[in-house]
Amino acid sequence: MSTSKLLKKVRQIEIKTRGLSNHIFAGEYHTAFKGRGMAFSEVRDYQSGDDIRSIDWNVTARYNSPFIKVFEEEREMTVMLLIDVSASGNFGTSKQFKRELSTEISAILAFSAIKNNDKVGVIFFTDIVEKFIPPKKGKSHILRIIREVLAFKPKQKGTNISAALEYFNSAIKKRSICFILSDFMSPSFDKPLKISSKKHDLVGLRIYDRREEKLPNIGLIPMQDAETEEMIFIDTANKKIRTNFAKRREEEVRKIKKLFPASGVDLINITTGDDYVKPLINFFKNRRKRR
Numbered sequence: 001m002s003t004s005k006l007l008k009k010v011r012q013i014e015i016k017t018r019g020l021s022n023h024i025f026a027g028e029y030h031t032a033f034k035g036r037g038m039a040f041s042e043v044r045d046y047q048s049g050d051d052i053r054s055i056d057w058n059v060t061a062r063y064n065s066p067f068i069k070v071f072e073e074e075r076e077m078t079v080m081l082l083i084d085v086s087a088s089g090n091f092g093t094s095k096q097f098k099r100e101l102s103t104e105i106s107a108i109l110a111f112s113a114i115k116n117n118d119k120v121g122v123i124f125f126t127d128i129v130e131k132f133i134p135p136k137k138g139k140s141h142i143l144r145i146i147r148e149v150l151a152f153k154p155k156q157k158g159t160n161i162s163a164a165l166e167y168f169n170s171a172i173k174k175r176s177i178c179f180i181l182s183d184f185m186s187p188s189f190d191k192p193l194k195i196s197s198k199k200h201d202l203v204g205l206r207i208y209d210r211r212e213e214k215l216p217n218i219g220l221i222p223m224q225d226a227e228t229e230e231m232i233f234i235d236t237a238n239k240k241i242r243t244n245f246a247k248r249r250e251e252e253v254r255k256i257k258k259l260f261p262a263s264g265v266d267l268i269n270i271t272t273g274d275d276y277v278k279p280l281i282n283f284f285k286n287r288r289k290r291r
Helices: 003-032 057-063 098-115 139-151 161-171 188-197 239-262 279-288
Strands: 039-043 068-075 077-082 117-126 129-136 176-184 201-210 220-224 231-235 266-271
Touching: 003 098, 003 139, 057 068, 057 201, 077 098, 077 161, 098 117, 098 139, 098 176, 098 201, 117 139, 129 139, 129 161, 129 266, 139 201, 161 176, 161 188, 188 201, 201 239, 239 266
Parallel strands: 077 117, 077 176, 176 201, 201 266
Antiparallel strands: 039 068, 117 129, 220 231
């Protein structure tokens, strides 16, 4: 992608996702993800209905009039985006590729975070950690992240969620909010997911395409694994082959959907071709209700 095309694409994504973030997600994000605690802000005159436990007795004694301490939520947090840039992201049969969808969602989350004065960092991963962008604030930092997601060329093609989580655990010491954007087609990652969920607030975003779930009946077709580059021919006209494929994939998805809640991690399922705003909004609202 040329520099001019890249900048144009970045601008398009910024306009779309920043608008969604400002008008839809910012408030939901704020209420769904609380700050780390309460920090002292000021003292003011006591008013009827104030909690007497908040009275500042030193100031009250000094001025011979009741004053109370006012506390505000410590809003600043660190948001980490763990973005799967493996070759399986270059797949999509409806409107856009999985990687393009992942880019838009990453941008929305990032803009929502900086709207609330949070830092945002990124870990790009395949079956290795490809790149780490330390958490920072500011619009220019977010635009850099979007440019990186669009133009980044990974060294590897596979997927290893465990490697990404282990690196994340060692790189980010303080508790943070971590969004993992992937199709989760990876070797087992049960243990690092559970360890991470105890240290951080994790959310999984499973980004997939419906054609990964079921084969269409279109006869003999060549199929190549994007990550291993293995090429095979499959007779999709064979009902047994289609059924077995669907059953295997259903079992894989069932394990993922069971693993996340068992590890104390929220999971959002988003498919290419569908509106991603609704599942994100529903997640934020449901999370707010649970708090």
